Amino acid sequence: MPxxxxxFRKGKLDxxxxxxxxxxxxxxxxxTAVKVLKPVDETEARxxxxxxxxxxxxxxxxxFLEATAARRVRGHRFPQAAVxxxxx
Numbered sequence: 822m823p824x825x826x827x828x829f830r831k832g833k834l835d836x837x838x839x840x841x842x843x844x845x846x847x848x849x850x851x852x853t854a855v856k857v858l859k860p861v862d863e864t865e866a867r868x869x870x871x872x873x874x875x876x877x878x879x880x881x882x883x884x885f886l887e888a889t890a891a892r893r894v895r896g897h898r899f900p901q902a903a904v905x906x907x908x909x
C-alpha cells in the first residue's frame with residue numbers, strides 16, 4: 822500500500838505528516854519521521870511515483886492547513902509553506 826510522508830514548513834513551524842490510501846493523515850514528530858525515511862534495505866532501488874501521489878499529498882496538505890488554521894485565526898501570519906515529500 823503506498824504511503825506518503827510530507828514535510829511542511831511555515832516560518833519557524835515544521836511539521837511532518839504521513840498518509841495512506843484510506844485518506845487519513847496523521848502528524849509525526851521529527852524522530853519518528855527520520856525512522857520512517859531510513860530504508861530497511863539500503864540497496865533497494867528507487868521506484869516510480871505512484872499514481873496516488875497527489876491524492877495522498879492532498880490528505881497531508883489538508884491536515885497541515887487544519888492544524889495551522891488556529892494560528893492564523895489568532896492573527897499570526899506565515900509565509901507560503903515549503904513542501905518536501907518522500908514516498909514509500
